[in-house]
Amino acid sequence: MNGFEITGQPIDVDTLRNYLADRSCGAYVQFDGWVRDHNEGQQVLRLEYEVYEPLAIKEGKRIIIEAIERFGVNNAYAIHRSGLMELSEVAVVVGVSSPHRSEAFDACRYIIDQAKARLPIWKKEYYASGDAEWVNCQRCASTV
Amino acid sequence: MNGFEITGQPIDVDTLRNYLADRSCGAYVQFDGWVRDHNEGQQVLRLEYEVYEPLAIKEGKRIIIEAIERFGVNNAYAIHRSGLMELSEVAVVVGVSSPHRSEAFDACRYIIDQAKARLPIWKKEYYASGDAEWVNCQRCASTV
């Protein structure tokens, strides 16, 4: 099973894993992005993902198809959260299953790397200091 | 949390994932080895792992420690089944959590690669034809 979803609800990792169950597959690789309690020296209390869904879903599905064609895996699926999240929640999960493990690792890594670079999804962190910040925008400003 | 276990019971993947939960970690990578329904053209009905536990556990723990030191990840844990298993059961699971994803992927792959090469664990496949075979022993015989 292949696909890409955006959800405002807590991600159920077991459901994703079941999507990818396949008796012809001996290998399953999963990546979770968890909400970290710190970033660049600041204590993070919670975070928020802004997602432009029409394009995020279109590009997300493209990335999944690219990974399947490029690495020859059987199944790949990813789910990304939108909205406010608490610490230790799952922000994104990617699962890949294939007969052997090497291509499953490669495909899973490709999907999360491409997703982070290409999807119109922005992360805002809320800090213990009371500040909130769009992640990466300080750095991008300094490279203008 | 770090560790390595052998179990004769079905592996509970959620338990493993909870072992590795860590609020300082933004990345979690998991590898599952699933029982495939075929191998080298034969239909597999079920399989059996023979494990020499005293040494498998000692070497397994060493591999975990090596991965942590080599890639600088926070947590790594693996569980391997022993005994008879049915199709689609989990034969082995490896989980790694770390602040960033690159080292989590590398460490997870290192652990499963080393485990497959170094642990005194042997797989016997039972085929639809009625035959049963220790995996890899045909090939090893031909390379004497």
Place this chain on the structure above:
Amino acid sequence: MNIKVRYFAAFREATGIATEILETSAATPAALFSECSARHAALQNYSASLVAVNDEMSDWETRLTDGDEVLFFPPVAGG
């Protein structure tokens, strides 16, 4: 021509605007972004990393036509 512009995330907060419709002669998204940066000083500190036209990812030198909707995306989270 009329171009609809949408700002996301940090861009929306920097400009205080989600959507605006501009009468412009900008031929490309790159020229349009320069024009928007001139109108909204807050954008001058950012380089947009991605742009979409009519809900398709685009490049900065695509030809714009009347009625296009251009989406300016600040850099994505990156991981």
Place this chain on the structure above:
Amino acid sequence: MNIKVRYFAAFREATGIATEILETSAATPAALFSECSARHAALQNYSASLVAVNDEMSDWETRLTDGDEVLFFPPVAGG
């Protein structure tokens, strides 16, 4: 000297033996495996991939001493 030998998985099935105690002058696991292969024809088709001495992974040229327990491991599954 006396050496306890243990066979695992395919080796145990090939020899029909799980454990035997040998009176031997083999100085190393490599020499001992040759000796065992001479006694159990079925082993001649196999190259052992791993060996352990007294429950520690070992190499084939380790010195054996009286009372050692040597574990012969057929190639592992490999994945």
